[in-house]
Amino acid sequence: MNMLQLERMKNDNGFIAALDQSGGSTPKALAIYGIPKEAYANETEMFALVHEMRSRIMKSPAFTKERILAAILFEKTMDLKVDEKYSGDYLWDVKGIVPILKVDKGLLEVANGVQLMKPIPDLDALLTRAKERHIFGTKMRSVIKEANQIGIKAIVDQQFEIAKAIVAAGFVPILEPEVDIHAPNKKEAEAMLKQEIIEHLKTLDADCQIMFKLTIPEVDNFYEEIMADPNVVRIVALSGGYSRAESNEKLAKNHNLIASFSRALTEGLNVNQSEKEFDNLLDKSIQSIYDASIK
Incomplete structure (x- = not known):
């Protein structure tokens, strides 16, 4: 374990950028970015x-260690290069941003909520x-759909x-038992979790x-x-389908809870934008x- 990275994750200000869309979510991410399925x-x-x-995103001058602590990568991204360096090495050596890897293989069908x-x-x-x-x-991510004690215990x-x-x-794992923002009894599910x-x-x-x-909780x-x-080491929050504005507003009400946003981070970015616009x-x-992460 890199102790310098551990201290950064424990103590520095900033948030985690989630760049880990998997095979299932990639077409949607590309479509939002302006690349339709017909393009590949x-x-x-x-x-x-x-x-x-x-x-x-990683190479952008906006993507810096002063505001971003770490970035979560998809497995294929880990094995690809950015400017002749493997993605993890580029993040740390060039940007000073800690590399994290998504390791789960997706979700099973719903059982016990x-x-x-x-x-x-x-x-x-x-x-x-x-x-x-x-x-x-x-x-690694799993999802809670309802306040079911048996199911929530199984997830944890x-x-x-x-x-x-x-x-x-030798790694620091991030456990992600997401509570669906549309769960009818989200508050009760969070209490059980x-x-x-x-x-x-x-x-x-x-x-x-x-x-x-974790999902931004109903109780601040x-x-x-x-x-x-x-x-x-730290608790970070997922955006879970909220817009960036909603995510930031909810996040700011939770002291020491920092963001780990994916869709909310890339909202509005488009392949056809000039570098300056992007x-x-x-x-x-x-x-x-x-700003929402340091409130």
Whole structure:
């Protein structure tokens, strides 16, 4: 583990940029960016186009360590290069931004009101590659659709089980048990989730360092108790389908909760914009998210 990166994640101001759209969400991300499905013939061409988009973001003069702590990368992005450097090395060596890798393989069908992660059979091999690519941490997402105690316990059990293996391999995992913003009983689901997390934190060794990526809660500052736990490096918030304005407004009400936005970060960016237009819009987006993250 890179201790300089760990101290940065613990103590510095800023937020995490989520650049980790997977195969399932990439067509939508490209369409929003102005590239329709007709522009690519297969998955290889699709991922090449999305890497161009991500590279444009990473290389922008607006994308700097003064406001961005880390960036979450998709597996294919980790293995591709930006200006002749692997993406993780470009982020850290050139930009001073900590590289994090999405490791989950997507979601299972809904059961007991939640979507667990699909199995990750190649996790050990993926972590070995991630170490070669100088990745600091990982991220894995599951989704809570309703306040179902059995389902929520299953999600937290799974997240912690895999997180312990990731910690043992030398990384800081981000656990992401997302509560769907459209859940009819979101507040109750968050209460169940919080209690499960608190119980599971008691099972960690003293030197185990983890992070959480959580939906902005219905009750302001709801996760302060978890933030104070010595095993927790940081809690970051996902935008979850809220617009950037909504996400920032809700985030700013939660002290020490910082952003890890994807759609809200790239909202408004377009492949046809000039470099000046693109950089100016990205700069305003980053500044607004940074401001909400340091309230």
